[in-house]
């Protein structure tokens with residue numbers, strides 16, 4: 001049994017997060033047994049390392065290792081892919097074919113996105129797990145195989161069981177041991193480490209000098225939510241390495257490329273559907289949100305002034321703020337282009353100290369109702385919209401759309417099905 005460090009080195013796993021380390025240790029520990037393992041984690045967190053570790057640390061390591069993307073195989077062919085078929089089993093089956101379970105006899109099969117398996121395939125899989133028996137499509141002859149199964153899912157499989165989309169008996173069979181992989185936002189300490197590693201890999205690959213992030217930019221990426229996890233971080237490191245001329249990347253540049261409301265909360269202006277410039281839209285969305293916040297602050301301030309108009313002390317302390325707010329407004333007036341919008345205060349700018357007062361508006365007669373939210377703040381709606389836009393932009397090319405969205409092709413395939421796109 002190899003040590004944690006040896007495994008990390010062998011598989012190129014970067015990071016020192018305790019939960020990640022514990023997950024790797026668990027994989028090493030269960031590897032020599034034949035117990036089924038279910039790996040759970042969001043898309044892009046590195047689930048694929050785990051079945052490989054388990055296979056590599058088991059007695060099966062000299063036999064076949066097969067990874068199957070259950071979400072990417074059409075329903076009509078999945079049984080034939082997994083279990084094989086006889087000649088003439090269906091139109092086009094001109095000869096018999098071995099399935100993955102036959103080929104991987106003595107080895108390990110990784111079933112990625114196992115929640116995507118159709119119910120009929122789930123029954124066949126359960127039988128293999130219970131007795132090692134299966135039948136090729138179009139055959140009535142039972143065959144035996146000895147395969148270790150490691151499955152992975154980024155959907156809540158338990159919920160799929162509750163909705164009768166996944167068999168409960170299969171769920172418990174697969175889930176004898178569960179390994180949970182934390183999302184990147186819960187391993188903040190690893191983010192800059194990973195970025196440096198990816199940046200160095202891309203510098204070597206493209207024969208360019210290394211890029212570096214300014215301390216503020218490092219802080220920003222460490223606090224960014226990374227919905228596409230490590231895959232998104234890797235794509236981002238590549239984009240910055242290749243596109244940016246400066247080798248030291250400032251906070252302003254990072255925020256331009258990676259607005260904080262990114263990916264999920266994105267402008268969904270229907271009129272603007274044909275525009276392909278995601279970055280600009282994300283930036284605009286941030287500008288709008290910031291403007292909305294400013295407006296609400298101003299409303300609260302105005303209300304405060306009206307309420308305290310006789311209080312001299314208060315008047316004195318807000319005088320400066322009023323001046324600043326209106327002065328800034330004068331300077332910025334009529335200029336709302338993203339490039340002119342000051343997303344980051346200048347290094348020498350005074351830190352704003354004003355906190356808008358909190359009110360119970362119920363007694364006031366003034367209209368202080370909040371400004372309307374953007375069209376939809378539903379994550380699902382926005383995700384669906386983003387996927388539609390990405391597919392439109394790349395003329396239906398899933399690989400390119402998935403890259404831009406920072407998700408795997410399989411996840412994109414699954415989401416296309418989920419949203420009936």
Ligand SMILES: Nc1ncnc2c1ncn2[C@@H]1O[C@H](COP(=O)(O)OP(=O)(O)OP(=O)(O)O)[C@@H](O)[C@H]1O
Pocket residue numbers: 012013014015041042043044045046047048049112154194230231234407408410411
């Ligand atoms: N800790 C890590 N160190 C280095 N690279 C990592 C790490 N975690 C993930 N990666 C890299 O991030 C990318 C995404 O990982 P992987 O494909 O394993 O994600 P996943 O969880 O299986 O996602 P999906 O469910 O979408 O298939 C891969 O290129 C992988 O090598």
